[in-house]
Amino acid sequence: MRYAIYFTPPAHDPLTLAASQWLGRSAFSGEATDMPAVRGIGLHDIAYNTAIPRRSGFHATLKAPFRLASGITESMLLRHLMRFAGAHDPFELPLLEVGRLGNYYGLMAMRPCEQMRHLACSVVQEFDVFRAPLSDDELERCDPGDLSAPQFANLYRWGNAYVMDEYRFHMTLTGPMAQKDMPRFELALRDYFDPYLTKPVEVANLALFVEDEPGAPFLVHSLHPMGRVAARKIA
Template sequence: MRYSICFTPPSGDPLSLAAASWLGRNVYSGLAAEHPGLRGLSVHEIAFHTALPRRVGFHATLKAPFRLSEGSSEQALLRELMHFAGTMEPVVLSGLSIGRIGDVYGLVLDRPCPSVDYLAASVVQAFDAYRAPLSEAEIERRNPDRLSAPQFSNLHRWGHPYVMDEFRFHMTLTGPLLARDFPRIEDALRSHFSPVLAEPVVINNLALFVEQGAGAPFVVHSLHPLGRVASRRIA
């Protein structure tokens, strides 16, 4: 079993519902969802291009998937996550929009957001004691020869190359695409997601995701609201 600490909107949020439809799976229930009918892109094409992100579900990774370290337990992890979330404040993601990272599309920020970078770095550090060391096979799957020096250092120190200064907030929506498909996919994504991105997205919780077994789909185990209870009531 593996765990990861992520951001994903609440189950009834319009963005969650739009993402479940696009990806074809609800990350809360684990149930299949019907793909949208979009101009210029068939539901079969959507299903094909979303096969990889469908398994992991709609989320932004803060602490990459990890096995529990020796002596750790799910109960202790949950207690720590609840306490930690109460010490952090919600983050407003201004400028979240459809964008491309290499050959993959997702939701990305069009401007720096120090608050989300700080939150991500804090999560990585606070929960590293719960992470079992990577196996040699897990390290090799990260293609260490292709990593920069900081990324290689992060992989060995924190279990993932794209953390700390290498972190970039993103919520993946496709698998790798051919360049010839970029325009159609981007148009379809903008058509589908623009209505639910009209207002800023707020990170107001941390989500614990669980992968029950190797290759199993990730599902949301629990949500942990950010901020002190009194602050949340005022907000």
């Protein structure tokens, strides 16, 4: 079993529902969803190009998937995550937009968000003691030969190349795409998601996702509200 610490809006948030429909699966229920009818793109095209993020579910990575270290139990992880979340105040992200990261698309903030960067770095550091070291096979699957020197160092130190100064907040919406398909997918993604991106998204919880066995889809195990109880805004 592997665990991951992510951010995702609540299950019934309109953005979560829209993203789950786009990806074809809800990470909360684990159930398949009917993909949307999108002008200019067939359902088979959407299904093919969302296969990778569909398995992971709609999220932004804070602590990438990890196996528990020796002597660590799920209950220990849950208790620490609950305390950690309660010690960090909720905040709003800048407005999100559909953007391109290399050869795939996701939702990204229109401007840098120092609060999110700080939260992501804190999660990576705080929960590293709960993480078993990557195996040789896991390291090989990360394709370290394509990484920059800082990314390579992050991979070996933290189990994820894209942390600390390399961290970029994003919520993945496609897998790697052929260059020829990108223009029409970008247009379709903007048409579909822009109505849900008119107000800031609140980061008010940390989500624990689980992968029951290798290759299984990730599911939301639990949401952990941020901030002191009296200060929390209940969605």
